[in-house]
Amino acid sequence: MEIILLEDIGGLGKRGTAVRVADGYARNFLIPRKKAIEAVGNARAVFKDRERARVALEAKQRQAAERLREDLGKLSLQFSVEAGEEDQLYGSVSSHEIQDALAAKGYTVERKSVRLAEPIKSLGVFEVPIHLYEEIEAPVKVWVVRK
Structure with missing residues (x-):
């Protein structure tokens, strides 16, 4: 199964990369724990939108902290x-x-x-x-x- 990682996972890859893993590992561990999403349909576009929103929020929080x-x-x-x-x-x-x-x-x-x-x-x-x-x-x- 192909998934998109939502966080850095040792041995698999960095946040945002698409990797192939065993179906059971994805369905029973990574996806339920919100560490990955299944790379189907518009999942990449949804991930990129979420990532842009997260980066914008972090920049705003950093600026407020400064x-x-x-x-x-x-x-x-x-x-x-x-x-x-x-x-x-x-x-x-x-x-x-x-x-x-x-x-x-x-x-x-x-x-x-x-x-x-x-x-x-x-x-x-x-x-x-x-x-x-x-x-x-x-x-x-x-x-x-x-x-």
């Missing part, structure tokens, strides 16, 4: 917290607080997008990367000061 990166790069957040004598915080500043502070300034990001290895537990200035899209990250300056 604009957001520029905005977030200029942004700095300040947290006033209780701290001990040696500048150790009595609590911590976590990705959740950073997400809330960004939301208060009008930027919607998911909590998992805030790339904080561990919560901030001392006073100082920190640069926290915010993951926006694939390889696009925006550094946000976070100031943690004594209350």
Whole structure:
């Protein structure tokens, strides 16, 4: 059976290529899991239309992420917290607080997008990367000061 791959599959080929596979492999595995479509009739034209729409959507999302990166790069957040004598915080500043502070300034990001290895537990200035899209990250300056 001839199929068109909807994603890269090791040993078969790259996304968008037409390949011949065993009927059972196509019907029982690839097609039900949306990894391929059967190459009949206008399937190639339908695939090309879907691919064009996907590429346009990705370009739009990438462009929005680039604009957001520029905005977030200029942004700095300040947290006033209780701290001990040696500048150790009595609590911590976590990705959740950073997400809330960004939301208060009008930027919607998911909590998992805030790339904080561990919560901030001392006073100082920190640069926290915010993951926006694939390889696009925006550094946000976070100031943690004594209350």
